[in-house]
Amino acid sequence: MSNNKFEKAAFAGGCFWCMVKPFKEWEGIQDVVSGYMGGHVENPTYDDVKRGDSGHLEVVEITFDPTLFSYEQLLEVYWQQIDPTDAGGQFQDRGHSYTTAIFYYNDEQRQIAEKSKENLSSSGKFSNPIVTPIRAAETFHIAEDYHQDYYLKEKDHYIEDREKSGRDEFITEYWK
Template identity: 45%
Template structure:
């Protein structure tokens, strides 16, 4: 999806609080929206998603400038900041809503995602098989307001300290050159 040189990427990598916090910090990322996609009912609510019966994944929609960060780079960061080898879980979060997934918006994104996964497999980056699904993006539903910008508003909470901070530490170490200037300083 392209609009005024802004493109869209949609990823699911466990709890959307985690993935949102990671991608918000990247140079070229204009907006990250937590939401739900990949399911069977319209306008799902969080209480329905948590049952695992709707088929939706907790996902993020990233609006980014491809002149500053590429889709390939976003995928490299995605794979480095979550475990793509655990089926329907990330850490203590369990259920299909926490699956690893790439929801592509066009054939080019699909091809890039497939190439990245093939490279990761060929290079034996992970000990276990990658289970990340690659699916065409369907309807994306924004999560409730209290889920948006969650880490930035609740960084002192236990979940943020123990689950999100290690991801941000890895991001800050491994992808320092991709961080927004105000975060690098």
């Protein structure tokens, strides 16, 4: 039984197009929205963020019911979508706006994220250090409408882009 007390989580994992679907299809996830966070430009556009001078990262903001899908479970899904050892971007998408980050909304999320990162670091799964920062959430700026649920709206382009990225090969090598 759900208590209808939804929480927010935000993750940067490279191109936000590839970060929506892995979260969207779980019970307890109310919504996954593409957007921008962490920069200094008010009301950034996709062009501002892609140019790399806004300071923002591409992120997904997730609204979830923690009684059905916990923050710990969100983190498990998150780690399995990214290369947490790459400080220069993700897969074919390079530059600051495509780097990884966990944005926490409260101290409990911060503590859980830090423990999760420590566990991944000590697991031996990666030979290089885990460089994904854990940062306080800032204002979330919703991305333009054409970016929302891109994997559904532009299925062929999404599949083509994802295949070229190398993300799936990485996920298979490290997580399957």
